Amino acid sequence: MDKDLLKHFNISDELKSIAEKVYNSERITFEEGVLLFEKGELNFLGSLANHIREKKHGDITYFNKNFHIEPTNICVFDCKFCAYSKLIREKGDYDAWEMDEEKIYETVRSYDNTDITEVHIVGGVHPKMGLQYFANLIKNIKEIRPEIHVKAFTAVELEYMCRKAKVSYKEGLKILKDHGQDSLPGGGAEIFAEAVREEICKDKCSSEQWLAIHEAAHELGMPSNATMLYGHIESYADRIDHMNRLRELQDKTGGFNTFIPLKFRNGNNQMSHINEVSVLEDLRTYAVSRIYMDNFPHLKAYWPMIGRETAQLSLAYGVNDIDGTIDDSTKIYSMAGAEEQNPNMTTEQIVDLIKKVGRHPIERNSVYDTVNDYGEEAMQEA
Template sequence: MKGLLKFEHILEGARISQEEALELLEKADLATLGYLANEVRKLHHPEDLVTFVIDRNVNYTNVCVAGCKFCAFQRKINSPDAYVLDVEQILNKVKELVDWGGTTLLMQGGLNPNLPLEFYTELLRTIKKHFPQVQIHSFSAPEIVYLAKIERMTIEEVLRELKKAGLDSLPGGGAEILSSEVRAFLSPGKCSVEEWEEVHRTAHKLGMTSTATMMFGHIEEPRHIVEHLERIRRIQDDTGGFTAFIPWTFKKGNTQLDYLEEAPSTYYLKVLALSRIYLDNFKNIQSSHVTQTMQIGIVGLHFGANDLGSVMIEENVISSTSYRVSIPKVEDMVNAIRSAGFKPAQRDTYYRIIRVF
């Protein structure tokens, strides 16, 4: 493994610099990165337990004014296939989640100018009234920022209202690459890097947890990936509020970026490995079977990941592209984790173990 001696300090859990991270991503071979990340994973998870959650991703509306170039899910307000789910439809979906044995409700939608804050607070209260046991892990930073703007409220005021109504934690969606240079082209109609950070720092201050994500493999350069990792590591140093980091790759099909070549799985594994090495203050790193297939998903468990995401009853966003999403059943997830040499365990939103298989 070429150049391994130079990075021996990583094996002891030492923090690496941005310069070292860039060197690893650009110059280290796949085997070296994988080995280093796997050893770091063992420092965080010596018991070799790999977790997953049973959840449902409910996209309550596909109307969005952001116009992100990578998105195939968004629809304009007057589009014939634009929709907003009513409360009864959402409650039926939550009931199916509960009947399935699920614990986590992930709700995300577009930036819909016709939906006021009251729509969200009433929805949260109704869900909690009927299903108090469900952990509501919903509404990404762009949705929070957009709500604050249309209601002329601060981000903290919006989050306080949502938390009071029943919101438990925030997903990391809408991050894409946390670089102003990249976002100016990729998603200029969405919240800024600083606003994304403010949402998560504020949520953590209010006692809520969140996840951090990264969607890469499009127009970014390696330095932008390192910039992203540095920002979320710095936030985690200050707040400790992130439960996990979840990187995944751009999938084309029905997007404005279909002229790009998708990142190969080898590059995905390198970025995943670097994430485990760089984010020394994150306990959990998730491998994406949704964008990478289950075969690559379990390989990711040997490249630093200790979580295989979710058994989802529903997925609509990636499915809007030309990529065919395969959703595993619980037994499929358990068998896949075992086949990779790990012990499978179901977790909840907060990464608390529900049962070990």
């Protein structure tokens, strides 16, 4: 958006000065971030976020081709927002699962002769699946498919694995890296503000531990992502505090690729009494994230969670990545009432979805190298 268009917004001097900073590529402060949430109207936030998005990426919108393996949903923890896990005592429940190893390898082999580039492995924290088990699992997956990128284990799973194996985070991650793990997903961050964390997921890894694990991964040259669970009992200041802790770590390591705000869904969990926020609030959250997280290269909307149309809209509010074509292989969000119950989109569908809102689709690998360019010009040249 042209800077002059700002004149068309009837905004306070405080918001105007934030806009000036954005147009001058200056970082905004904590207080200014909170103010954007409190006072920024959707169109205003969208204009600023889109300015940053287009400056960083133009019209490019990334997606990738991946599949998910969720080895188990049995978990030693009991997060109140989780609709997915089963406690060990519920092991016999019809919807509890533990995949045996052979089944996992079969799943990997089922993608032979496909152009999938990534496997995303996360699950519950099972007391019997430890560091060595997962290290061997990754090694065997890489033997089946050497070129696949293994993005695996949230910091919550890693904290438990390392604790049980009595190794430091760096030692544990080094073992996994040596067996073939390439990067870390961003899950388990939820909201860093300790008082909220105590309410919604008090028994799992602390915010400090989450950040220490990602810092250790970055030091080992393993990139990672970061999520934020929003729209439950957290305040706007809690959201900015979360982003701020990530922004500080990114200043130090530069190891994060993508920030992924995740909407709280209230289906089938212990927080079902809390109303979900509106699509408007989703878009505002994407926009403020794009404005605040100035050192994160990418902002992702996870389309199975918010649905295809909101994902399309989000591309005008700072988002430049809508995740993968994903096979029908993840249950984490569908069990909590996400928009997509059987999330899968073909390449053609995802390309079409991006083009319909005037953006340029690019299939990326896990570290944002171009795999296929589906822009008009690239298609004509081909």
